Amino acid sequence: MARFEYAPAPESRAVVSLRSSYGLYVDGEFVEPLEGKSFKTINPASEEVLAEVALAGAGDVERAVAAARRAQREVWGPMPGAERAKYLFRVARIIQERARELAVLESLDNGKPIRESRDVDVPLAAAHFFYYAGWADKLDYAGFGPSPRPLGIAGQIIPWNFPLLMAAWKLAPALATGNTCILKPAETTPLSALVLAEIFQQAELPPGVINVLTGDGSTGAALVARRDLDKVAFTGSTEVGKAIQRELAGTRTRVSLELGGKAANIVFEDAPFSQAIEGIVNGIFFNQGHVCCAGSRLLVQESVAEAVLEALKRRLGTLRLGDPLDKNTDIGAINSERQLDKIVELAASGEREGAERWSPSCSIPERGYWFPPTIFTGVAPSQRIAREEIFGPVLSVLTFRTPDEAVQKANNTTYGLSAGVWTEKGSRILWMADRLRAGVVWANTFNRFDPTSPFGGYGESGFGREGGRHGLEEYLDA
Numbered sequence: 001m002a003r004f005e006y007a008p009a010p011e012s013r014a015v016v017s018l019r020s021s022y023g024l025y026v027d028g029e030f031v032e033p034l035e036g037k038s039f040k041t042i043n044p045a046s047e048e049v050l051a052e053v054a055l056a057g058a059g060d061v062e063r064a065v066a067a068a069r070r071a072q073r074e075v076w077g078p079m080p081g082a083e084r085a086k087y088l089f090r091v092a093r094i095i096q097e098r099a100r101e102l103a104v105l106e107s108l109d110n111g112k113p114i115r116e117s118r119d120v121d122v123p124l125a126a127a128h129f130f131y132y133a134g135w136a137d138k139l140d141y142a143g144f145g146p147s148p149r150p151l152g153i154a155g156q157i158i159p160w161n162f163p164l165l166m167a168a169w170k171l172a173p174a175l176a177t178g179n180t181c182i183l184k185p186a187e188t189t190p191l192s193a194l195v196l197a198e199i200f201q202q203a204e205l206p207p208g209v210i211n212v213l214t215g216d217g218s219t220g221a222a223l224v225a226r227r228d229l230d231k232v233a234f235t236g237s238t239e240v241g242k243a244i245q246r247e248l249a250g251t252r253t254r255v256s257l258e259l260g261g262k263a264a265n266i267v268f269e270d271a272p273f274s275q276a277i278e279g280i281v282n283g284i285f286f287n288q289g290h291v292c293c294a295g296s297r298l299l300v301q302e303s304v305a306e307a308v309l310e311a312l313k314r315r316l317g318t319l320r321l322g323d324p325l326d327k328n329t330d331i332g333a334i335n336s337e338r339q340l341d342k343i344v345e346l347a348a349s350g351e352r353e354g355a356e357r358w359s360p361s362c363s364i365p366e367r368g369y370w371f372p373p374t375i376f377t378g379v380a381p382s383q384r385i386a387r388e389e390i391f392g393p394v395l396s397v398l399t400f401r402t403p404d405e406a407v408q409k410a411n412n413t414t415y416g417l418s419a420g421v422w423t424e425k426g427s428r429i430l431w432m433a434d435r436l437r438a439g440v441v442w443a444n445t446f447n448r449f450d451p452t453s454p455f456g457g458y459g460e461s462g463f464g465r466e467g468g469r470h471g472l473e474e475y476l477d478a
């Protein structure tokens with residue numbers, strides 16, 4: 001089949017003005033870290049150093065906590081909800097105004113395709129602020145009693161896969177409900193949170209309401225170890241989530257954890273065929289598979305397995321891997337060398353344990369961190385690639401014969417964040433949704449996010465919900 005080559009269509013980097021170094025954002029100002037430590041953040045597609053970023057220590061945490069506490073007691077907590085809403089609306093509008101800059105920055109620091117940061121991450125981040133701005137003056141009617149109170153101050157630790165969007169998920173409901181925040185972005189993707197801090201300044205958010213402490217795991221640990229926060233919200237690995245829960249057991253700090261996943265994407269023989277193929281691709285190859293709710297286990301009914309796999313392989317042959325800033329790119333860079341090593345190791349275990357590995361032929365850039373889209377067939381439920389979260393563009397394919405078997409295999413995991421069901425029968429969708437142990441069940445779609453809809457897990461995927469009215473409850477003393 002003749003195929004036309006795409007001409008390169010790179011987005012301009014000129015919309016982003018990177019500083020060579022960044023301080024911490026504490027009490028409304030950018031400040032130097034007390035211990036003077038810093039780290040480098042790089043572009044994973046080229047290994048180029050983008051900036052030097054401050055690494056916050058225990059003393060910086062102390063300053064941020066004091067600023068957040070004072071701002072909560074004196075300014076933000078007592079402020080009428082309708083006034084808080086104005087700030088949130090302003091932040092949402094500035095995110096929209098600076099959308100192109102934020103999208104390019106996110107793709108530079110994270111490695112994700114500009115198409116995704118432009119069309120998903122940034123618009124959804126703005127949508128979260130708009131949505132929760134709308135709740136700020138209606139909390140009395142949200143179903144949590146006549147005048148629900150904020151918890152106080154929240155420590156919020158976020159991962160690197162959706163840096164700006166995860167910041168918005170955490171900050172918007174906390175602010176709408178009258179809490180103040182200390183945000184700790186991930187060490188490989190601190191830049192969009194720092195631009196967000198500039199946006200808070202631009203929106204004239206009162207000092208101390210939001211503080212951004214960049215740093216690594218030691219910064220996150222120092223924040224949690226204080227044990228005097230009213231709330232800790234964490235999104236990241238199950239391992240760190242468990243450590244945080246252990247640390248805070250027996251304290252009065254409220255905790256919510258959004259952790260790993262190993263979602264089943266279940267395709268029945270009566271599924272709308274082409275949509276299901278697109279849904280499988282979107283389920284696992286969106287954002288290089290760096291998605292906690294990724295559809296990383298394809299469960300396909302045996303009668304259509306061969307046809308589905310054939311169509312899937314044909315479709316993967318058309319995916320374009322390369323420069324994240326090119327508007328035609330589907331698969332960007334793996335976020336870090338460490339993550340790439342993890343994916344390589346788990347994929348090797350799949351081969352060792354007897355599964356069959358397949359990738360389309362695609363050229364891999366010389367510099368940077370890359371992994372081709374990969375499918376494993378003949379996967380047994382006991383293999384590591386069927387049980388462990390790979391967090392990369394790797395799909396494990398299993399088959400089933402009956403709906404009961406599909407449910408049993410889908411639930412055969414310690415996780416429970418999401419699931420997908422592809423069938424033309426509404427009754428089967430409802431039957432499956434009743435039985436799948438997952439916080440979100442998508443029907444004839446996958447990886448669809450909306451600020452009005454709660455998101456969260458069961459089991460080792462964590463607890464607590466973000467988004468929707470449910471997301472308010474996590475920050476209210478109700």
Ligand code: ADP
Pocket residue numbers: 157158159160184185186187215216217218219220221222224235236237238240241243244
């Ligand atoms: P991943 O393994 O995918 O990088 P992590 O759970 O290690 O995910 O990271 C998620 C976030 O948690 C990051 O912001 C990271 O700096 C932070 N973090 C890592 N270790 C700890 C810890 N012990 N305590 C608190 N936060 C941590």
